[in-house]
Amino acid sequence: MTVEQDKIFSKPLDQIGDFRFDDTVASVFPDMISRSIPGYGEILQTLSKLARKAVTADSQVYDLGCSLGAATLAMRRGIRETGVKIIAVDNSEAMINRAQSHLQAYVSDVPVELVCADIRDVAIEHASMVVLNFTLQFLAPEDRDRLVTKVYRGMCPGGLLVVSEKLVFAQPQTHRLMDDLHLDFKRANGYSELEISQKRTALENVMRPDTLEQHQARFAKAGFRESSLWFQCYNFASMVAIK
Numbered sequence: 001m002t003v004e005q006d007k008i009f010s011k012p013l014d015q016i017g018d019f020r021f022d023d024t025v026a027s028v029f030p031d032m033i034s035r036s037i038p039g040y041g042e043i044l045q046t047l048s049k050l051a052r053k054a055v056t057a058d059s060q061v062y063d064l065g066c067s068l069g070a071a072t073l074a075m076r077r078g079i080r081e082t083g084v085k086i087i088a089v090d091n092s093e094a095m096i097n098r099a100q101s102h103l104q105a106y107v108s109d110v111p112v113e114l115v116c117a118d119i120r121d122v123a124i125e126h127a128s129m130v131v132l133n134f135t136l137q138f139l140a141p142e143d144r145d146r147l148v149t150k151v152y153r154g155m156c157p158g159g160l161l162v163v164s165e166k167l168v169f170a171q172p173q174t175h176r177l178m179d180d181l182h183l184d185f186k187r188a189n190g191y192s193e194l195e196i197s198q199k200r201t202a203l204e205n206v207m208r209p210d211t212l213e214q215h216q217a218r219f220a221k222a223g224f225r226e227s228s229l230w231f232q233c234y235n236f237a238s239m240v241a242i243k
């Protein structure tokens with residue numbers, strides 16, 4: 001698969017509309033996400049390892065907000081049990097169409113059902129592992145508790161939820177420091193000041209990150225017995241919660 005370079009915000013735009021997961025974004029997505037999220041590759045590698053440990057025979061695995069299916073591919077590599085099905089959901093048709101060809105590029109015994117739907121409308125059943133890899137932050141804040149509670153209810157006892165997110169920090173100096181480190185990461189990956197600021201504007205109304213404490217409180221409120229941060233690089237984090 002050829003990797004197209006993300007130049008979406010490289011030219012001055014008259015009007016910066018809200019960021020959308022359309023065909024333009026889908027076509028450069030692997031480049032965009034790897035140059036924008038510190039630790040993205042590391043998180044995917046660990047999803048494989050977590051899938052090997054957590055996925056049980058004859059259960060279902062969900063990748064909610066799957067984009068091109070990177071987390072699905074990672075989990076599929078790790079799964080050793082039989083009778084497992086992965087259900088990968090995204091409401092962007094552009095993403096789902098491309099995910100299909102990404103998945104077909106690799107052989108595996110684990111079936112994947114790709115679903116073009118809103119994750120708020122999808123039933124979660126008999127799940128031993130559920131992944132929200134940088135998806136929850138795009139849901140309206142008032143819908144997040146309900147989604148995490150629905151996931152909890154659809155999980156088998158001992159099931160594993162992995163939530164990766166951009167974080168905000170209640171302490172202002174810490175917030176600025178982490179944000180600055182992230183901006184330096186993007187600069188080091190070749191993004192210009194114009195690209196950084198135009199994308200930031202586009203994301204403003206669309207992506208509203210929570211604090212770590214909000215995530216922890218949400219897991220507990222949904223019923224998860226345990227939860228922990230397992231990865232953090234600057235203002236990007238990945239958490240696990242166990243039913």
Ligand SMILES: Nc1ncnc2c1ncn2[C@@H]1O[C@H](C[S@+](CC[C@H]([NH3+])C(=O)[O-])CC(=O)[O-])[C@@H](O)[C@H]1O
Nearest residue numbers: 021065066067070071090091092118119133134138
């Ligand atoms: N309500 C919704 N219903 C369904 N999909 C949604 C919804 N809201 C947003 N999405 C989808 O969530 C994905 C978020 S990207 C996930 C990366 C992937 N997990 C990865 O591991 O590469 C993260 C990012 O771009 O920062 C997009 O594909 C949206 O269409």
Ligand SMILES: O=C(O)C(=O)Cc1ccccc1
Nearest residue numbers: 032033036037166199203207
């Ligand atoms: O690029 C950013 O600043 C981000 O916060 C992460 C991101 C990555 C890919 C799509 C949207 C947001």
